[in-house]
Amino acid sequence: MVNSFVRALRTPELRAKILFTLGLIAIYRLGVFVPTPGFEYTNVMICADQSMTGQGASVMGMVNMFSGGALMQLSIFSLGVMPYITASIIVQLLRVVIPRFEALHKEGQAGTAKLTQYTRYLTIGLAVLQSTTIITLVRSGNFFVGCALELVPDQSIPTLLLMVLTMTVGTVLIMWMGEMITERGIGNGMSLMIFVSIAAAFPAAMGQIYATQGWLTFSLVILVSLIVMIGVVFVEQSQRRIPVQYAKRMVGRRMYGGTSTYIPIKVNQAGVIPVIFAASILALPQMAASFGDPNAQWVQWINEHLIMGFSFSWIYALVYVGLIIFFAFFYVSITFNAEEIADNMKKYGGFVPNVRAGKPTERYLTYVINRIQTAGAIYLAVISLIPLFALVYLGASQDFPLGGASLLIIIGVGLDTVKQIDAKLQQHHYEGILR
Secondary structure: OOHHHHHHHOOOOOOOOHHHHHHHHHHHHHOOOOOOOOOHHHHHHHHHHOOOOOOOOHHHHHHHOOOOOOHOOEEEEOOOOHHHOOOOOOHHHHHHHHHHHHHHHHHHHHHHHHHHHHHHHHHHHHHHHHHHHHHHHHHHHOOOOOOOOOOOOOOEEEEHHHHHHHHHHOOOOOOOOOOOHHHOOOOOHHHHHHHHHHHHHHHHHHHHHHHHHHHHHHHHHHHHHHHHHHHOOOOOOEHHHHHHHHOEEEEOOOEOOOOOEEEEOOOOOOOOOOHHHHHHHHHHHHHHOOOOOOHHHHHHHHHOOOOOOOOOOHHHHHHHHHHHHHHHHHHHHOOHHHHHHHHHHHHHHHHEEOOOHHHHHHHHHHHHHHHHHHHHHHHHHHHHHHHHHHHOOOOOOOOOOOHHHHHHHHHHHHHHHHHHHHHHHHHOOOHHOOO
8 A cells, every 4th residue: 555655646647636635635624723703712612622512423513523623613614514415415315306306317417517506506505504503502502501601792793694604605615625626636525524524533532532541441442443444344345246137239230238247236325324314313302402491301301311411321322223224224215226227227138137127127126225225224323323332431522433424434435535546546557558
């Protein structure tokens, strides 16, 4: 790997892409520490240090993790990439209910460009909504629970509008930098920004474990983390290959077909989406409880059983696992269209050996994907429970990075980026022959 990295830096084109990517990432990390105008930054940092909200498994904690800690600092990049991720998921899900979106998806590059434009507009709308919500929570004192310091000295309308505008423009700037990295750099821009944000939390999380638990527990966590990472890499790379053969056919005077290929089905076909959906749903009771009477019975029940703080709740864990499994099957049922795949295979003369074309092929593909996704959903649930146990039994920080969505994203993005660099190196190696 070291040799490949040295070769990449010696390749002028690839070196320029890598330096361009690193430059934009540096700008992104710098913006994390630039405060939003209108907040009393000194008081914000004091409240962030004193905050004991237990938001590690909520949407607020996930946004803070994906923004590299920018949310708790209320910086110009407080929202991070979450508005863009949410908008992308919404547009993808709307293909099921809006025929126009499905038609655009099938139009190829032109349709994809139009869907991307819709995603950008929706991102701006979500950024305005989320920034307004955050500012409202800060003003009401529900953002940093237990902190009575004044965080917004000037609460005039122009100041509040400036704060919303600043956070929204910060999100737009992140979206633009991500697209520039994808177009001119190496890897997927948005994914790399999430990767960097999560990786930035590693030193603090591991340092907290070392400071509170000592060398023995720290070494044990490192060992277990390596084992978990090896297992995650193995599962993420695992796939079931369904063989497909194409019959020979004459088109004019030329013979087509007669080839063999396969349909790759990953064990974790849904990726990290079910974990994000499950955390979003579980955040709704927490949000409702934050606006209710603290002495009310239903608020106390939610705080005790459906909010993961510093006491482990089996009800929370079971609901969390159930939601992850449900959304894993739900998302795969939307993204993996067995009927469309079977129809395309039949249209071009393809078939699965020993399976008739048409409906039998559709039923066979559905059967295979359901069996594989069962293992994938259980795997997601187990990985997602790691931060919960670490939060309670190790005294880890609320955005513990060695589990759940963070670990899946880090390994997935890392593997994808390495593959792209390797592909660029192979292209450069054979450049003289291709010319």
